[in-house]
Amino acid sequence: QVQLVDSGGGSVQAGGSLRISCAASTSTHDWYCWGWFRQAPGKEREWVASYYIGDLRATYNDPVKGRFTVSQDNAKNTLHMQMVDLKPDDTAMYYCAAAEYGGTCTSVHAVSYWGQGTQVTVSS
Secondary structure, eight states, X not given: OOOEEEEOOEEEETTOOEEEEEEESSOOTTEEEEEEEEEOTTSOOEEEEEEETTTTEEEEOGGGTTTEEEEEEGGGTEEEEEEOSOOGGGOEEXXXXXXXXXXXXXXXXXXXXXXXXXXXXXXX
């Protein structure tokens, strides 16, 4: 059974940085993509960023472009997201997600696997 384990969240002041990670319990070789969604209290879960394993490329939602960077550690089956210049609007629970071929990593309805989430809190 595939497991995704989120880690690395925390609390920072606006302008600060955090790195969150997602560890997969299996090889990611057969996956199409993985990445993160986030959900703030009272809001819907929204896509943040995706990493396409075959293409070795990342894509980002507009609110985080230029501030968040996704990278994959192949040896450890781990995905990282470095977040800089954090803003209070970035406060949310961040969920790792992965999709097999046929799915996508930009829609909550098309994801194959979910992590348990890690909280990121940014104070002003």
